[in-house]
Amino acid sequence: MSTPSEISTELLPLAYADAEMPISGAPNIPVNGGQQCIPQHYLTYEHTYKSVCDIINDIEFDERYPLFVSQEDNALMIQVGIISYDNYKLSSHDEALHIVYGRKWRVEKNLPSAEIIQTALLALQKAKEHELRELFCLFDRVSGKYSTPFNGHHDTPLLVNTLAVVSQNTPSGLTHITRDDLPLLLSLCRFDSQALRVKQCVHIDHQRYVVDIELHRELDISNRDKILCPELQGRCLSLLIESSDANVILNQIMTQLIQLGHQHVSEHFTYRGYRRFSQYTDVFAIGAVSIATRNKIWSQNPDFSVAVKATNQAVDATRVPILSEALCSSITEQFHDIAGHKPIVAK
DSSP, rough: OOOHHOOOOOHHHHHHHHTEEEEEOOOEEETTTTTOOOOGGGGOEEEEEEEHHHHHHHHEEOTTTEEEEETTTTTEEEEEEEEOOOOTSSSSSSSOEEEEOOOOOEEEEEEOOOHHHHHHHHHHHHHHHHHHHHHHEEEEEETEEOOOOSSTTTTTTHHHEEEEEEHHOOOOOOOOOOGGGGHHHHHHEETTOOOOOOOEEEESSSOOEEEEEEEEETTTTOSOOOOOOGGTTEEEEEEEEEOOHHHHHHHHHHHHHHHHHHHHHHHHHHEETTTTTTTTTTTHHHHHHHHHHHHHGGGGSSHHHHHHHHHHHHHHHTTOOOOOEOTTTTTTHHHHTOOSOOEEOOO
């Protein structure tokens, strides 16, 4: 059998050499014809503020969603900024742009660089989702006002105590929605200054039907000139309706809008110019690289195999939760028969 040096002469450099170190004895694996690499599962990591900044600087998405890296109490964080107009100030035509910030995503120092890139993608998708949820408006026919029932700021503990009472009143009067009732339900909805209307509807059987719902910017909507989600202007949603419950249908619409938002992030998120998470990226090519780098022949050296297992065990150990004995006295019994690193109960 040919040795790696006979197969290929070009060794691909580590992406972030100041934070990535090969495990002792790691092989140079041939990939893509004339190249060799040391894959991430044969590396150890010690990321710093600089190396995480370097990774984030290699990512591009949308200037309205800048990514920030911060260091707090020796912990590294990734955070998304959202530059936009205030979702709830509908009547201000000359309002200035402002920035708000999403939640902080902790980055472990021993996290593989590829997983930091995935963390950035997830942070952007969730920031986009947060904004989308605030753009779906539902008209209340009793008060004559719009609400944003899918936004992430509702008081869940309060809803537990009040929702049953509110639901009994059914102020909308819309509970059982047939195919013919769907236009009325959609007439109560708005998304980013767009109306929702049925474009076409096709029965599958006596219970199910497929409906195309078009987002349509009506001419009489003049109180909001600033489009907050341009990528969803005029889009068409295709839903398989299997329930007559208005709540289920509204949730389906919101889920579809979120999916389109996530897809938009995936398509426009690039790492060093590569659309890693695009649906058009060659899945078979990714699979071929994975097969080449994970061939067990490369870890047959006994000493190297022991080193890899020891490294993986050490990394797993850093992720074990440490719990309070006073609050988790039964935790040891609960996980008694489960393999792996069990939660640690501090005395």
